[in-house]
Amino acid sequence: MSDQTRVAIVGGGVTGCAIARALAPDHAVDVFDQGQIAGEATALAAGEITMLSSYDDRPAIGWHAVEFFRDYDGTGTFSFAERPSIGLITPDREEAKRRYAARAADNGLPVAFLDRETAAGRYPRFDFSGFAGVVEHGVSGFVDPYTFAVTLQHDAEADSARFHTNTPVTDVLTDGGAVTGVEAGGERYDADHVIVAAGWRSRAVLSDQVNVEIPIRPYRTQCIVLEPEEPLPDSFPMGWYPGEHVYFRAEHNGDLLVGGWSFAEDDPEGASSNADEAFRRHVADLLPTFLQNGDRAGYVDDWAGIDAATPDTRPILDTPAEGPDGLVVATGFNGRGIMTAPVSATVVRSLITDETAPFSTDPFALDRFDTRSADFEFISISASE
Numbered sequence: 067m068s069d070q071t072r073v074a075i076v077g078g079g080v081t082g083c084a085i086a087r088a089l090a091p092d093h094a095v096d097v098f099d100q101g102q103i104a105g106e107a108t109a110l111a112a113g114e115i116t117m118l119s120s121y122d123d124r125p126a127i128g129w130h131a132v133e134f135f136r137d138y139d140g141t142g143t144f145s146f147a148e149r150p151s152i153g154l155i156t157p158d159r160e161e162a163k164r165r166y167a168a169r170a171a172d173n174g175l176p177v178a179f180l181d182r183e184t185a186a187g188r189y190p191r192f193d194f195s196g197f198a199g200v201v202e203h204g205v206s207g208f209v210d211p212y213t214f215a216v217t218l219q220h221d222a223e224a225d226s227a228r229f230h231t232n233t234p235v236t237d238v239l240t241d242g243g244a245v246t247g248v249e250a251g252g253e254r255y256d257a258d259h260v261i262v263a264a265g266w267r268s269r270a271v272l273s274d275q276v277n278v279e280i281p282i283r284p285y286r287t288q289c290i291v292l293e294p295e296e297p298l299p300d301s302f303p304m305g306w307y308p309g310e311h312v313y314f315r316a317e318h319n320g321d322l323l324v325g326g327w328s329f330a331e332d333d334p335e336g337a338s339s340n341a342d343e344a345f346r347r348h349v350a351d352l353l354p355t356f357l358q359n360g361d362r363a364g365y366v367d368d369w370a371g372i373d374a375a376t377p378d379t380r381p382i383l384d385t386p387a388e389g390p391d392g393l394v395v396a397t398g399f400n401g402r403g404i405m406t407a408p409v410s411a412t413v414v415r416s417l418i419t420d421e422t423a424p425f426s427t428d429p430f431a432l433d434r435f436d437t438r439s440a441d442f443e444f445i446s447i448s449a450s451e
């Protein structure tokens with residue numbers, strides 16, 4: 067019998083897998099998923115890693131993730147494809163975006179405003195005639211999310227973590243104001259810490275099982291894959307079109323993945339797993355406005371999935387003050403759970419071990435929210451960035 071601290075993780079998505087890997091070397095870790103490992107939002111993600119632009123106000127957080135992905139590249143079959151990202155800037159936004167890029171560069175971030183001619187020279191597959199230029203983020207990339215999650219899982223298993231699939235957690239057990247374990251698949255598992263990383267279902271798990279409320283709500287987000295007339299080269303950047311609910315990147319085979327079109331979803335169980343017809347039409351109309359021969363791209367595939375949103379688009383990685391001792395929450399990733407996984411793992415490890423994270427964890431504190439209501443306005447990051 068091990069005398070290590072025991073940890074039960076509810077949810078085997080990328081968050082649960084990353085946390086398991088970070089804790090497994092010196093904890094006895096059990097991960098429970100009601101379905102398969104990485105079977106929900108994680109498997110459906112576009113895999114974009116844009117942490118420096120997502121945390122341009124907190125570069126230490128962005129760099130922590132980027133450095134993890136660089137180090138982890140080449141582990142098993144996992145790879146991190148580094149590509150720059152460009153934001154397409156219409157003339158009405160030019161001044162504001164030039165100021166933004168100058169400020170970011172002053173703060174040491176790899177960001178620059180490229181005027182139309184410079185951008186066209188660097189990225190020849192685009193048609194920039196309707197744009198003033200682009201904001202270029204020099205450090206970003208993408209991963210295959212499923213491969214990432216199962217590589218984390220295999221690492222954790224090599225350190226003796228146990229993964230239990232088709233094993234729903236039906237109760238978080240407590241005694242004297244502290245967690246004592248979980249009831250999962252009809253059996254009791256003792257634990258000193260219980261980490262709820264159950265994606266958009268975390269609100270129900272916490273409220274039903276430990277009477278803790280958190281402000282998250284489900285939202286639905288979508289992807290379409292298209293085959294351009296000529297395959298896209300490795301030099302093709304990732305990018306987004308501010309205000310148009312669209313981001314994009316090339317696939318390794320030269321196809322184009324377009325994501326976005328995210329809206330709050332009141333019926334997450336019943337929602338369609340296909341992209342909306344309106345999104346397909348929007349992409350068909352928009353593509354020729356920035357991609358050469360964009361009207362000649364053929365349809366390949368589409369899908370939609372559910373993730374959890376918070377009121378300020380940043381996750382909750384914390385120990386709720388009103389919850390039992392030993393309870394940790396890791397959810398509310400707003401379409402960034404893959405890229406945030408290394409940060410989630412470091413923060414949760416710091417909460418459990420009292421090690422200090424190498425960045426401020428304030429942006430993830432639950433008490434930054436005045437209310438715990440799930441009735442807040444959903445902010446789509448693909449529409450607003």
Ligand SMILES: Cc1cc2nc3c(=O)[nH]c(=O)nc-3n(C[C@H](O)[C@H](O)[C@H](O)COP(=O)(O)OP(=O)(O)OC[C@H]3O[C@@H](n4cnc5c(N)ncnc54)[C@H](O)[C@@H]3O)c2cc1C
Nearest residue numbers: 077079080081100108112113114235265371402403404405
């Ligand atoms: C179309 C789409 C595109 C996206 N693109 C990107 C992107 O480019 N970059 C990026 O960083 N992020 C992206 N995301 C977001 C990302 O997928 C999520 O933020 C991330 O997968 C969340 O991981 P998670 O482990 O927290 O949750 P999930 O992957 O949802 O996993 C939660 C797990 O908990 C399990 N569970 C729930 N309740 C219980 C219970 N009671 N007992 C046991 N298990 C339970 C579920 O079965 C599930 O497997 C995208 C999402 C979608 C849908």
